[in-house]
Every structure is written in structure tokens, then in C-alpha cells.
Amino acid sequence: MKDLVLAIDQGTSATKCLLVDAAGAMVAKASVPLGERYPAPGWVEQDAEEIWRSVQQATAQCLAQQPEARIVAVGLSTQRESAMIWRRDDGKPATPLLSWQDQRTVGLRDMLGNDAVEALVRERSGLPLDPMFSALKLGWLLDDIDPQRELAASGALCVGTVDSFLLSRLGAAHAIEVGNASRTQLFNVNRFAWDEELAALFRIPMQALPRVLPSIAHFADAGAVHASLKGVPVNAVMADSHAALFAHGAYAPGQVKATLGTGSSVMGLADGRRPPHPGLCLTIAWDAGNGPVQALEGNIRAAGSTLRWIAELFGITSDEAANLAARSSSAGVCLVPGFTGLGAPWWDANAVGLVSGLTLGTDKGTLLAAAVESIAHQVADVMDAMDQSVDGIARLLVDGGPSRNTHLLDALSACIARPVVQCADPELSALGVAHLAGLRAGVWDWAALKQLHRAQQAFGTTWTAAAASEARRRWSHAVRQSRLARTQ
Numbered sequence: 001m002k003d004l005v006l007a008i009d010q011g012t013s014a015t016k017c018l019l020v021d022a023a024g025a026m027v028a029k030a031s032v033p034l035g036e037r038y039p040a041p042g043w044v045e046q047d048a049e050e051i052w053r054s055v056q057q058a059t060a061q062c063l064a065q066q067p068e069a070r071i072v073a074v075g076l077s078t079q080r081e082s083a084m085i086w087r088r089d090d091g092k093p094a095t096p097l098l099s100w101q102d103q104r105t106v107g108l109r110d111m112l113g114n115d116a117v118e119a120l121v122r123e124r125s126g127l128p129l130d131p132m133f134s135a136l137k138l139g140w141l142l143d144d145i146d147p148q149r150e151l152a153a154s155g156a157l158c159v160g161t162v163d164s165f166l167l168s169r170l171g172a173a174h175a176i177e178v179g180n181a182s183r184t185q186l187f188n189v190n191r192f193a194w195d196e197e198l199a200a201l202f203r204i205p206m207q208a209l210p211r212v213l214p215s216i217a218h219f220a221d222a223g224a225v226h227a228s229l230k231g232v233p234v235n236a237v238m239a240d241s242h243a244a245l246f247a248h249g250a251y252a253p254g255q256v257k258a259t260l261g262t263g264s265s266v267m268g269l270a271d272g273r274r275p276p277h278p279g280l281c282l283t284i285a286w287d288a289g290n291g292p293v294q295a296l297e298g299n300i301r302a303a304g305s306t307l308r309w310i311a312e313l314f315g316i317t318s319d320e321a322a323n324l325a326a327r328s329s330s331a332g333v334c335l336v337p338g339f340t341g342l343g344a345p346w347w348d349a350n351a352v353g354l355v356s357g358l359t360l361g362t363d364k365g366t367l368l369a370a371a372v373e374s375i376a377h378q379v380a381d382v383m384d385a386m387d388q389s390v391d392g393i394a395r396l397l398v399d400g401g402p403s404r405n406t407h408l409l410d411a412l413s414a415c416i417a418r419p420v421v422q423c424a425d426p427e428l429s430a431l432g433v434a435h436l437a438g439l440r441a442g443v444w445d446w447a448a449l450k451q452l453h454r455a456q457q458a459f460g461t462t463w464t465a466a467a468a469s470e471a472r473r474r475w476s477h478a479v480r481q482s483r484l485a486r487t488q
Helices: 048-064 106-112 115-125 134-145 150-154 162-169 196-201 240-247 304-313 318-326 364-387 406-416 428-441 446-451 465-484
Strands: 003-010 014-020 026-033 070-078 083-087 157-161 175-177 211-213 216-221 233-239 256-260 264-269 281-286 293-300 334-336 354-356 396-399 420-423 456-459
Touching: 003 048, 003 428, 014 048, 014 428, 026 048, 048 162, 070 162, 070 240, 070 428, 083 134, 083 162, 106 134, 115 196, 134 157, 150 157, 157 162, 162 175, 162 233, 175 233, 216 428, 233 240, 233 428, 240 256, 240 264, 240 281, 240 293, 240 428, 256 364, 264 281, 264 364, 293 364, 304 318, 304 364, 318 364, 318 406, 334 364, 334 465, 354 465, 364 406, 364 465, 396 406, 406 420, 406 456, 406 465, 428 446
Parallel strands: 003 070, 070 233, 175 211, 256 396, 396 420
Antiparallel strands: 003 014, 014 026, 083 157, 216 233, 256 264, 264 293, 281 293, 334 354, 420 456
């Protein structure tokens, strides 16, 4: 009978489960897709009850593949920034889950925003004042269901993120993991505690906030997920991008990864020797038992979503789009995917999407190649900011679905002028939280974790330096156009 670690990765488009053995190998996997709702332009919601059911279903499907296994620990990684409110007495959702992609709070951000407020928010939370983060979403939801904040102030309502909601369903007291807390814009990343002044700014009563726990702890019993897990501890919780960094073994400054998914996260540990570039976020990577570890991150709003959008536009599959792009050239065309504004390093919620450089020779393949290369350019913009904040970044680790696209890796290596190392292990977020859960359960120690096999392959570029420089120049010009063409 094998001792295995169960990892649950609750993401934007699906909930995935892995069983991982003591060698770090994945021995079972299951996935349950999730839907999104778009009730108005720029609004993106999910159903919290559907998310909880997907966690139970994916777990059951995964466990069925190894019926004789002994599960010694459960780890939970979750999508970040998405926020909701539920009732404390019965745990039922009082609101939908507002996705991290949701832009309905742009007006609220504009009402709050001035130089003094933005400086305060940045200094305390490490994050720019942007609709992506949880605080504006929670304020909007409370305005809708509790405008006087009476229920929230009385403790009748719980506000939180996906990890907090799932922990409540597992029977834990209202709690949140420190890395997820650092993405709410209500958490002071220097004092490692909720910030009363930020809470007051966003009109979030402190009584409604969860208690903050380290990433490694006895969070709950896993029996509510599946009956066979009764008595098995949920002993690790991480935000998904942070878990991917952990899975790469990037435990020191100078090691940076890019998780390419619906959006993208470019993240590495901070060295603390100089202030971060203003286009980067200062966040908490994890607390593995020795105190919170700070990280720098740039968040890109549209990566894989750009490829899905353009594939649907042309009536083809994403795989067909990627194959045609690989056989084509962007020929000087730039596609800036400002569908919901631009994230790092610009943080411009008013930027718009555009295509520049069109000619009569532009065809489907040209536009598809430009869409793929838009991901590389956006990551390169963040890497430019990383280079100004941390020394010695010799390569970029990449993971996520789009990282399997070798045309993208070729373009990315050209744009950042250094090797790209693809991690072929799928589901890095789940593996990372499995590593942390197994660490607490005694499956591994730190030395063993560092020695675990990681399926990595290095890629260079076929582009010339001159071609890369010209492509970056065209991209920078297109981004300026995107930001100037904003609607009022």
C-alpha cells in the first residue's frame, strides 16, 4: 500500500486533483471543468457551489484510480484574487464569486484613486490600486447586499477568497492562507497582518475578515471532500501561482518563473536589497513554517485567453490555431490583448485591445502568430522590470498549457534575450502544494524536495538579435497606442 499525497488545484477553468507518490511522481489525475458567467460587459462571475461540487467530484475521480492507496496528507492550491461573501451561520454563498478577471469595479477604483491613496495602497499592500485584486470586489459586493455594513460588522457575513471559502466547507473556522491574503489588497505585506487603514479605505469591516494562517498548518480534516479522507489532514494551502514557483524548486532570489495560463504570472522571490520596480507587485510567496517569504510578481491579464479568443474568432480549435501560428510569421503585426486593460508592468485598466501593422498581405496565419507573440512580449515587459529589481536572472522557468507551444518559447527566448526552461511536468500548482503537504507529513524533508526530479528542457531562440530588437520596438509602440486609445 503506497503512501500518497492528494493535491487539489482549484483553478479558474477547472478543478484538478493529483495523487503524488514519495518519488514526486503523479500516479493519478482527474479534472472537472468549470463555467463562467458574463452578466454584463467586463463582468465575470463563477458559482461557488459549483466550485465546491467540482472539488468533491475531481477528488472522487482521482481516488478511484488508486483505491488501495493510503492518503497521508491533502494540499489545496487555489485561484487568487477572486472574491465572494458567504453567511457565517450556514456557510451558504450570499453572492457570486467575482473572478479575478472581473472589471466591474473600475468606477469604484477611479472614485478612490488619487496620488495619496494609490501611494498608501502600494506601500501597505505591495499592490497597485487595480480592479484585479479582492478588496474592490468585496467592497462592491457589500455595497450590493449590506450597504450599511451592519451584517458584516456583526460577524454575520464572511468575506474571503476561494481558499477561505473551501476551508469553511471543510469545517475550518473562517481562515485564509497568508499568500492568498497578500493578494486581497487588505493585507500589510511588511507587518504580515490585516491593515485597518486599508480595510477602512475599502469599507470592509475587520469583523468579516478571516484569520490569517501560514501555508503549512493543520487547516482541517479532509472528510468533507470525500468520506474515505476522514482523519486525513489538509495541511498545506497555497495560491496557485505561488505553488507553481514552489514546484519549480525556485526557493531563492534570482530564480523566476512564468506560469502561462488564462493570464500569466511572472514571479520570483525578492532579495530585499532594493525597492521593487513600480510595475511589479510585492507579495507573500508562502510561509513554510519559518515566517512569510516575500516575492515580486507581474500579472498579465490575457495569455491563453488570447489564443482561445482568436481561435474562436476564426472557428478553429486552439491546437489548430497554434499549429498555423507556428507555420506563419507575424510580419510586423502586433496584437495587444487589452481586452480588460493591461496588467503588469503598466497596470492600465483603461487600455484597449488593438492590432497594428496591418497590410493587404495580412492573413489568418499572420494574426495567429501575432497573438502567440503577444504572450512573449508581455512576459518580456515584466522581465524588464524584474531585471531592475533582482540581480542574476540567468533564465526563465515556464509552465502551464501555453508553455507547450514551441513557437511561443522561441519568441519568448528572443524577447527576453536568455534561455527559457520549460517544465514538462503538468499541473505545477498541484505539484507544488503536494510538495508542501508532503513536507509537513514527513514524506520529504527540504533536502529531498530539492533533489526531486523535475522534467525540464531548455530552449533558445532562432531569431536574430536584430529581429528581436525590431519586434520589441514595434510592440512598445503598439502598447503606447493601446494606452492612448482608451475610452473616456
